[in-house]
Amino acid sequence: xAGQSRCGNDCDIAVxxxxxxxxxxxxxxxxxxxxxTLLDEGDVAYRASRGNFALVWVQGKGIDLPDYAxxxxxxxxxxxxxxxxxxxxxxxxxxLEQRGGLMACLSERELEDRTAQxxxxxxxxxxxxxxxxxxxxxxxxxxxxxxxxxxxGTFCRHDGHVNALRLFGALHEACLRRGxxxxxxxxxxxxxxxxxxxxxATPSGEIRARRLVLAAGLGNAKLAPxxxxxxxxxxxxxxxxxxxxLAPFLKFPLGTIRQTDEGGxxxxxxxxxxxxxxxxxxxxxxxxxxxxxxxxxxxxGAQIVRSWGALRVMSPDGYPIYDRSVSCPGAYLxxxxxxxxxxxxxxxxxxxxxxTDIWPDAIAAFSARRFGDVPAAA
Amino acid sequence: MNCxxxxxxxxxxxxxxxITARQAGIxxxxxxxxxxxxxxxxxxxxxxxxxxxxxxxxxxxxGRELAEVFAASGAQHQSGTxxxxxxxxxxxxxxIGLATSERARMVEARHxxxxxxxxxxxxxxxxWTLPGVMxxxxxxxxxxxxxxxxxxxxxxxxxxxxxxxxxxQYARAGVKxxxxxxxxxxxxxxxxxxxxxxxxxxxxxxxGLKLLREVMSAHRIIRHVSALEAVGEGQLSGVSVVAxxxxxMIPATTLLLHQGVVPQVNLAMASGVAHVWSEARxxxxxxxxxxxxxxVPGLFIAGDSAGIGGAQAAQARGLLAGLAILxxxxxxxxxxxxxxxxxxxxxxxRSLRGRAFLDALYRPAPQFRMPADDVIICRxxxxxxxxxxxxxxxxxxxxxxxxxxxxxxxxxxxxxxxGLTLTELFAKQTGRSPQQVGHLRLRAxxxxxxxxxxxxxxxxxxxx
Amino acid sequence: MFRRLLEPSRQVTIxxxxxxxxxxxxxTVAAALLLTGNTRFRHTAKSNSPRGPYCxxxxxxxxxxxxxxxPNRQACLALVQEGMEIMTGAAAPKLAAYKRA
Ligand SMILES: Cc1cc2nc3c(=O)[nH]c(=O)nc-3n(C[C@H](O)[C@H](O)[C@H](O)COP(=O)(O)OP(=O)(O)OC[C@H]3O[C@@H](n4cnc5c(N)ncnc54)[C@H](O)[C@@H]3O)c2cc1C
Ligand code: FES
Numbered sequence: 001x002a003g004q005s006r007c008g009n010d011c012d013i014a015v016x017x018x019x020x021x022x023x024x025x026x027x028x029x030x031x032x033x034x035x036x037t038l039l040d041e042g043d044v045a046y047r048a049s050r051g052n053f054a055l056v057w058v059q060g061k062g063i064d065l066p067d068y069a070x071x072x073x074x075x076x077x078x079x080x081x082x083x084x085x086x087x088x089x090x091x092x093x094x095x096l097e098q099r100g101g102l103m104a105c106l107s108e109r110e111l112e113d114r115t116a117q118x119x120x121x122x123x124x125x126x127x128x129x130x131x132x133x134x135x136x137x138x139x140x141x142x143x144x145x146x147x148x149x150x151x152x153g154t155f156c157r158h159d160g161h162v163n164a165l166r167l168f169g170a171l172h173e174a175c176l177r178r179g180x181x182x183x184x185x186x187x188x189x190x191x192x193x194x195x196x197x198x199x200x201a202t203p204s205g206e207i208r209a210r211r212l213v214l215a216a217g218l219g220n221a222k223l224a225p226x227x228x229x230x231x232x233x234x235x236x237x238x239x240x241x242x243x244x245x246l247a248p249f250l251k252f253p254l255g256t257i258r259q260t261d262e263g264g265x266x267x268x269x270x271x272x273x274x275x276x277x278x279x280x281x282x283x284x285x286x287x288x289x290x291x292x293x294x295x296x297x298x299x300x301g302a303q304i305v306r307s308w309g310a311l312r313v314m315s316p317d318g319y320p321i322y323d324r325s326v327s328c329p330g331a332y333l334x335x336x337x338x339x340x341x342x343x344x345x346x347x348x349x350x351x352x353x354x355x356t357d358i359w360p361d362a363i364a365a366f367s368a369r370r371f372g373d374v375p376a377a378a
Numbered sequence: 379m380n381c382x383x384x385x386x387x388x389x390x391x392x393x394x395x396x397i398t399a400r401q402a403g404i405x406x407x408x409x410x411x412x413x414x415x416x417x418x419x420x421x422x423x424x425x426x427x428x429x430x431x432x433x434x435x436x437x438x439x440x441g442r443e444l445a446e447v448f449a450a451s452g453a454q455h456q457s458g459t460x461x462x463x464x465x466x467x468x469x470x471x472x473x474i475g476l477a478t479s480e481r482a483r484m485v486e487a488r489h490x491x492x493x494x495x496x497x498x499x500x501x502x503x504x505x506w507t508l509p510g511v512m513x514x515x516x517x518x519x520x521x522x523x524x525x526x527x528x529x530x531x532x533x534x535x536x537x538x539x540x541x542x543x544x545x546x547q548y549a550r551a552g553v554k555x556x557x558x559x560x561x562x563x564x565x566x567x568x569x570x571x572x573x574x575x576x577x578x579x580x581x582x583x584x585x586g587l588k589l590l591r592e593v594m595s596a597h598r599i600i601r602h603v604s605a606l607e608a609v610g611e612g613q614l615s616g617v618s619v620v621a622x623x624x625x626x627m628i629p630a631t632t633l634l635l636h637q638g639v640v641p642q643v644n645l646a647m648a649s650g651v652a653h654v655w656s657e658a659r660x661x662x663x664x665x666x667x668x669x670x671x672x673x674v675p676g677l678f679i680a681g682d683s684a685g686i687g688g689a690q691a692a693q694a695r696g697l698l699a700g701l702a703i704l705x706x707x708x709x710x711x712x713x714x715x716x717x718x719x720x721x722x723x724x725x726x727x728r729s730l731r732g733r734a735f736l737d738a739l740y741r742p743a744p745q746f747r748m749p750a751d752d753v754i755i756c757r758x759x760x761x762x763x764x765x766x767x768x769x770x771x772x773x774x775x776x777x778x779x780x781x782x783x784x785x786x787x788x789x790x791x792x793x794x795x796x797g798l799t800l801t802e803l804f805a806k807q808t809g810r811s812p813q814q815v816g817h818l819r820l821r822a823x824x825x826x827x828x829x830x831x832x833x834x835x836x837x838x839x840x841x842x
Numbered sequence: 843m844f845r846r847l848l849e850p851s852r853q854v855t856i857x858x859x860x861x862x863x864x865x866x867x868x869x870t871v872a873a874a875l876l877l878t879g880n881t882r883f884r885h886t887a888k889s890n891s892p893r894g895p896y897c898x899x900x901x902x903x904x905x906x907x908x909x910x911x912x913p914n915r916q917a918c919l920a921l922v923q924e925g926m927e928i929m930t931g932a933a934a935p936k937l938a939a940y941k942r943a
Contacts, residue, residue, distance in 0.1 A: 516898025
């Protein structure tokens with residue numbers, strides 16, 4: 001049972017949030033020998049980890065922040081080992097594939113813009129991912145089913161994807177096997193700092209922890225100010241569809257079309273500012289489908305078996321926020337949008353930084369102080 | 379094809395609502411995925427091969443009259459048309475997605491009535507995915523629409539009124555079953571007893587006794603069956619049975635399962651309608667106002683998708699919903715519909731009498747709802763009860779997190795074959811009520827449409 | 843195994859896995875196949891186990907067959923038509939299968 005682990009109501013460190021970010025950090029902390037309690041909400045929650053597109057994606061990341069380009073690249077490079085360790089710790093294979101990824105462009109104009117962006121990024125962070133521009137013919141050689149409307153695209157060989165639901169499940173299993181005390185149905189309502197740690201109030205009881213990590217996704221916005229941190233994150237909706245299972249035909253993922261290891265083709269994913277609304281709409285789904293049909297005309301005949309809307313955890317500039325509290329020492333904040341891509345970095349570098357309380361240069365750029373003043377503890 | 383009222387389902391509830399609404403001359407469209415009107419109970423009632431015979435019983439024939447009135451009502455019947463989503467518009471109306479095998483489109487309607495009926499409760503027994511195992515409802519559908527019956531050793535197993543109805547229909551057709559296996563738990567009789575008076579005054583009593591006589595004289599009935607297993611290598615070859623403590627095997631090429639019916643909830647849940655768990659009927663039912671309106675204003679539900687009540691109740695509920703919709707459109711003339719309303723209310727009350735007795739008597743035993751660990755519960759993704767129990771023990775919070783971890787409910791049937799089982803497994807193991815556990819979140823499109831059809835929806839939007 | 847209780851009034855010819863077959867107007871594809879003794883309509887993509895019609899009313903998606911080149915059609919909802927070509931036994935379709943669609 002989940003409750004039988006070595007640390008329950010009193011622990012070294014509490015991680016708040018059971019999405020992939022919280023789980024990755026908790027897994028990294030437990031692997032470093034800390035007694036971790038992981039607090040999560042119930043079955044119905046905003047949980048991007050259940051609805052994401054599962055890309056381990058590098059190209060185009062960090063256009064305005066070279067540190068983020070490096071950070072992403074580092075995580076992608078660490079993913080192979082991470083997946084292997086996680087497989088050993090959980091018994092679950094994540095179906096990681098890093099054979100490159102393509103952004104398909106449907107007009108010359110789009111292709112030019114995209115190419116210009118990629119070279120700007122390359123100039124800012126020359127040590128990072130190399131992105132090639134391919135024309136229609138070159139893409140057709142790689143993906144014979146591509147449609148005539150695809151004029152070209154940008155390809156990066158560091159891109160890839162995983163089975164995101166198995167990542168989610170494997171992190172859970174590995175955390176439990178590493179002795180983490182998992183406390184579901186325990187939404188954190190209040191945080192109070194005391195002489196030697198924190199009191200964490202949930203409807204299912206109080207927990208004491210010497211230190212704590214906020215990794216509650218969209219929930220961080222409310223929790224952070226309680227411990228002298230700021231998490232100005234907002235929801236951004238993405239709608240996704242998946243088709244019936246097809247025989248494998250896609251050798252590598254596209255930015256908005258990928259075939260899962262199980263065979264379904266995922267079509268994504270919109271970027272909508274609609275607040276806390278996880279619904280879907282035929283206009284948006286229709287637009288996504290229309291784009292997919294232009295890229296792979298034969299897909300028009302495939303049946304959509306499910307669709308969903310999920311909320312991204314977005315900071316004002318879209319980059320992660322990693323912070324430690326000045327006014328409440330021992331409180332940390334970890335939140336980001338690309339939690340799948342960054343899972344490897346969260347389980348290693350971030351977990352190490354928190355475990356040792358030594359903040360490496362690589363993450364210095366990601367403090368919320370870049371957005372202005374950080375409030376004092378409530 | 380925009381309209382005042384769009385009805386989904388052309389069974390007794392949908393047809394009755396359409397007829398009622400058409401009295402006031404409003405425009406009504408009725409969409410149904412089947413090729414002809416009738417729904418499940420009156421399937422093929424207009425043109426089926428058995429409409430002239432009395433094999434299917436008097437109740438079936440009464441559906442013909444309804445179908446005739448419906449055909450003359452002026453409601454537009456869209457057959458072979460699946461409704462895959464209902465969205466609310468800004469202007470207090472609805473946009474409804476309709477798909478035929480050729481194309482999908484969105485139409486607008488001021489009011490919507492969901493009358494999609496029931497589906498059979500999942501019957502997860504060992505081997506229920508073997509070819510040759512079907513539901514009793516499937517077999518009855520084949521009988522009604524094509525006059526087809528099983529040949530070779532056939533077993534009918536389970537509990538519920540449909541079991542006797544089908545057995546009697548087969549008896550009349552000269553089809554002999556290898557056995558009828560009654561899984562009704564012994565103790566149910568005692569629990570049903572307090573509801574007996576209502577049943578004695580209901581139309582079910584006489585019908586039930588007559589059916590029972592027919593069934594008993596034609597087929598071998600084995601009662602007190604407490605376990606069933608479908609056996610075979612890639613194909614059913616027999617059924618292993620435990621009855622009154624004895625275990626034995628009956629060879630069979632067809633096994634027809636039934637454990638009662640439950641409301642179809644996918645479209646309503648995906649449209650945001652709140653549902654509540656019925657402990658008496660072990661199913662989720664929409665939260666409805668007395669006139670059939672859901673928690674989504676302007677969206678109504680009638681018939682078995684409102685709660686299982688049978689054909690007569692469905693028809694009465696359809697009529698009442700039709701009247702309520704007319705009241706919304708033209709409140710001034712509400713009083714003129716009072717007589718009709720009272721009559722329908724009385725008819726509904728009459729047809730629901732005796733229902734509580736049937737609910738208690740035919741309440742399926744727990745082992746037929748929450749099977750042993752090695753039994754598949756999600757047919758689409760091959761997830762077993764054991765997979766689910768193990769993860770519940772690991773702290774998995776509920777059906778939605780379970781779906782992420784196991785893929786249960788992710789296949790094309792969208793949880794129709796495993797949703798209730800998941801909820802009940804959670805409730806049992808965690809001590810919460812099924813209401814607290816909740817149901818898998820359901821979403822549009824509630825039936826698959828192609829990527830091309832979906833893409834067409836965006837094109838149409840741009841043209842406007 | 844299934845049989846007809848009545849002789850059909852109007853007939854059509856369909857092709858099941860290339861073999862010509864007589865069916866009745868008004869039959870679903872599932873009914874027509876069951877009458878030939880065929881209960882194994884498809885194989886699951888996940889475990890490659892055989893499946894056939896279960897619910898008979900469009901709920902379970904276990905009756906999927908290829909109809910006139912279109913993969914994964916529900917046999918219990920589709921009506922037979924003169925000259926219809928039906929293929930059983932398929933698992934996950936190839937993308938190229940949608941050429942006809
Ligand atoms: C449509 C879409 C597509 C995406 N595609 C990709 C992709 O291709 N690649 C990629 O790398 N990333 C992708 N992402 C992003 C990725 O899914 C997220 O970065 C990641 O899931 C964020 O993880 P999280 O743990 O921060 O948040 P979540 O997964 O949202 O989890 C937050 C957790 O915190 C819990 N919680 C909240 N408040 C409290 C509280 N008070 N007490 C206790 N618990 C609380 C919640 O219940 C939840 O379990 C995508 C996201 C979306 C929406
Ligand atoms: S038999 Fe269930 S969908 Fe056709």
